[in-house]
Amino acid sequence: MPLSLLESRIDELPRECTVVAYCRGPFCTFSADAVRRLRELGFDARRADVSVHSVSMRQKEHWDEVYRNKAPDSVSWYRPRLEQSLAWIEACALSSDAHIVDVGGGASTLVDDLLDRGFERLSVVDLSEEALGHSKARLGDAAQAVQWVVGDATTRLFDEASVDLWHDRAVFHFLTDEARRDAYVEALRASLRPGGFAIIATFGPTGPERCSGLPVTRYASAEIAAVLGRGFELIDQADDEHVTPWGAPQDFAYALLRRV
């Protein structure tokens, strides 16, 4: 939780264990202020050794390396079309000027299909510039109609309530530590307008425990809604068996949520 909410949400913090405060950036000192205040209030508190920022830089290097060395259609998560996502986006019946954001879009073809359907305000976010480079090259001139954002989904990249639909396939499950998960949910909650939609797809309960060499947290669809917490209503859920380019099945869980 941000430092500004510490006092008002103090009752949510556990008194029986150590509370770890972390900073967003390497030059931020808010976690020191938080630890001081928590100790005054009788908590056992300490600062995290690393900032969210330094985790993000390491992850960026990892993903750039992946996309530099592998063709987009040879990675385990490759799928020629994201059918489940497209079906739900159509069901949301958004107008063509709706702002749709594909978070951790990588080199996915979702953006191509949304352009084909006439959507005019598309943003694709990814930690990896290499990944976005693949999509831009594939789209050619059409890429100019898209806003490409090299950034971390755990930070605020969009204005308050400026997004109509937030799409995430296989990104949220990489957030295995609570601090980054909380930061992502906070960014999602702030960016999505009331009544807007979120599609989140993760590895399901029997899916792999790692992806691209990184650990993941697996969820059932209903658990995705539960972990997002207040402010979201689950309106549909689906299980999907994704098959990797080399024929291995992977259990995926999809959740369609509305911001309330």
Ligand SMILES: C[S@@+](CC[C@H](N)C(=O)[O-])C[C@H]1O[C@@H](n2cnc3c(N)ncnc32)[C@H](O)[C@@H]1O
């Ligand atoms: C498994 S791939 C999925 C790509 C795409 N969504 C798809 O379905 O084909 C995960 C993608 O998320 C990106 N990514 C991982 N962590 C991220 C983060 N914190 N913020 C933004 N992008 C991230 C990676 O660079 C990678 O492109």
